[in-house]
Amino acid sequence: MTFGYHKLYIGGELVDSVSNKRQSVICPADDRSIAEIAWAGVEDAALALKAAQKGFQFWSKLSLAERTEWMTKLRTAVIENEHELRAAMVYEMGKTYAGAWEDIEGLINGLEWYPAAMKNMRDEQIPDYENTHTHKMVHQPAGVAVAYLAWNFPLLNVGFKLGPALASGCSIIIKPSAVSPLSAYLIGKILKEIDFPAGVINILCGPSSEVAHTLTTSKIPAVLTMIGSTQTGQKVIADSTTSIKKLGMELGGNxxxxxxxxxxxxxxxxxxxxxxxxxxxxxxxxxxxxxxxxxxxxxxxxxxxxxxxxxxxxxxxxxxxxxxxxxxxxxxxxxxxxxxxxxxxxxxxxxxxxxxxxxxxxxxxxxxxxxxxxxxxxxxxxxxxxxxxxxxxxxxxxxxxxxxxxxxxxxxxxxxxxxxxxxxxxxxxxxxxxxxxxxxxxxIYLPHGGIKNSGIGHDCSHLALDDYLVKKRISIAL
Structure with missing residues (x-):
């Protein structure tokens, strides 16, 4: 089974990489090439960052009802393309077709559950001891998020990040693993087909030394989130110190x-x-x-x-x-x-x-x-x-x-x-x-996270929203 050539998804458009480089996707069952993808570099990562900035300015100003409408539209399109997406995962990383349903389920559940979870977010009223002010804590979207994803659950991992990021009002750049990028690129194709708002989601893959390094060291992202090895997590943390960023990491286990x-x-x-x-x-x-x-x-x-x-x-x-x-x-x-x-x-x-x-x-x-x-x-x-x-x-x-x-x-x-x-x-x-x-x-509603060298924060549940939200105190004198 072959899937043809698939482009980067940046700024609402399917584009070749600036260098025009391509990378073959190899099936682990028989060593055959099943697809080619546009292979991003430093310049493509920079373009994705700029696009995500613009996307955030638009997306963060939408109401939750408007964001929910778009997320539901994407969810419907994923369901309509279920077979192709499951087949892509079977051939890009070797999982069984039955096992690939878990990925689809994780993605569609994330797109459905997190808008509902955001409805339950409430401003916190703080009593004033001297009765001179009113105080409240409000939450707002943090900004541009960058997600680095592991290869073992290509679309479940997308769902774990896409759901809370979009529901909270963040834009996001998704870098799938170079081992299993095809299914994520197919999501980019679907996003283009449904005319999803430009820059809100961006999908690209390329050498970590170029793409991930550019994204991580940039001062544009407010959030860095990942699923991967502890060693990779330590590298991302070290490279991220050009600015103070919120970190969410699901790392190794034993x-x-x-x-x-x-x-x-x-x-x-x-x-x-x-x-x-x-x-x-x-x-x-x-x-x-x-x-x-x-x-x-x-x-x-x-x-x-x-x-x-x-x-x-x-x-x-x-x-x-x-x-x-x-x-x-x-x-x-x-x-x-x-x-x-x-x-x-x-x-x-x-x-x-x-x-x-x-x-x-x-x-x-x-x-x-x-x-x-x-x-x-x-x-x-x-x-x-x-x-x-x-x-x-x-x-x-x-x-x-x-x-x-x-x-x-x-x-x-x-x-x-x-x-x-x-x-x-x-x-x-x-x-x-x-x-x-x-x-x-x-x-999707149960917190998933580790301690010690296994991570920071949580995927799944309402706790995942914390990675994509900032809190502000507003005090008004009476």
Whole structure:
């Protein structure tokens, strides 16, 4: 399947890059080029900044009802183009067609939910102790926002940023990942087709050293927001200091998945499989380190290996596969390095770990299970971001709590137990921004954010609006 050539979307127009450079988009399943995109540079980034400035002057002055009307129009157009957008994600980064629905859902939910959330924003009245003044706190759109997006959920990530930015009254520049830019460029095409107000949304991709550096170091953006690795987040923070900007960052994760002896065994098993191998393990909230109580460890490991062996690999819009290829050979090679490191330090390769037979072309890797994980292994210390499940037994609550918190990251965590005192303790003492107990739920209205080196602020929920709003105190003498 091929998608042709797609242009930058800047200032309400579809344009070639100033340099006329193009970049091929490569399918990870078979190494074939599926599209070409206009490849932006410094000059294009500068044009996007100017366009976004103009767009902000227009958009910020619209009423919420007017902004909602445009957002609804875009939402409708996304739904009408659902198949093409889902197919683009399947072929640009390898996710399953069923999995691509999560991206569409995230985008359309964001465009619908945030205008409603803005309706609930209220000015805060502050009483005056001496009865000499009236005081109130009001919120206003911050200005131009720049969003850097990860490749693993190309359009869900767009929705997480586009929804709150537009609803709050900000204009936005979206830089999708160079690994999976096609679906975002298709959004640019849709925006042009519906004649969305010029400059309010701008979409471009190019080398980070040119495009991201220009955007980040500029004094025009009031907001820098991103979804990506902790290392990239640190780079953006360092480069942003040309001016004081609001920062919102969802960064790396190293989620513990803790199964106690009194857990619902089958539910924990199901979710340990889904959270590890969904999206080929390329999820920031994936079950990275699976801790299982010693009394049920052997049983759980046997069942986990069996379930892993039943996963179906495949690719394409007609495929019913459970798992696709990894996004790049670089990322797949990183998996081989993690497996090699773990085995050299005493882990046992229980299943997988190789390129599947008949899938030598592309970036394929078997779903992999390692037992005997220890704290000196890279699979314990680093964010795996791939289809490697690493399991480790534990004996006591104190032991597993220490193991779970022994990481620089603090995004998601999962525990399975029916002991209420244990739930209370682990809810308090786990050092993660999200603690999910006996189940998993993510939704546009639920806050999503990390602590420690996993981020600043929140995606989703009303809290995401804070990134795009500034507060002002207005005091009037009586």
């Amino acid at each position: 989620a513990p998945f803790i199964v106690f002896e009194d857990a619902d065994f089958e539910k924990a098993l199901d979710l340990a499989i889904g959270l590890k191998f969904g999206n080929t393990g390329q999820i920031c909230v994936a079950a990275n380190r699976i801790f299982v109580h010693q009394s049920i460890y052997d049983k759980f490991l046997r069942a986990y290996i069996k379930r892993t062996s039943e996963l179906k690999l495949g690719h394409g819009v007609e495929s019913k596969a459970d798992m696709g290829p990894m996004v790049s050979k670089k990322d797949r090679d990183r998996m081989f390095e993690l497996i090699k490191d773990a085995i050299s330090k005493g882990a046992k390769l229980e299943y997988g770990g190789n390129i599947p037979k008949g899938k030598e072309i592309g970036n394929w890797l078997e779903p992999t299970v390692l037992s005997g994980m220890t704290t000196d292994m890279d699979v314990f210390r680093k964010e795996t971001f791939g289809p490697i499940a690493s399991l480790m037994p534990f004996n006591t609550d104190d032991e597993v709590l220490t193991l779970a918190n022994d990481t620089e990251y603090g995004l998601a965590s999962y525990i399975f137990t029916n002991n209420h005192k244990r739930i209370e303790r682990f809810s308090r003492d786990l050092e993660f921004g999200e603690i999910q107990i006996n189940g998993v739920k993510y939704s």
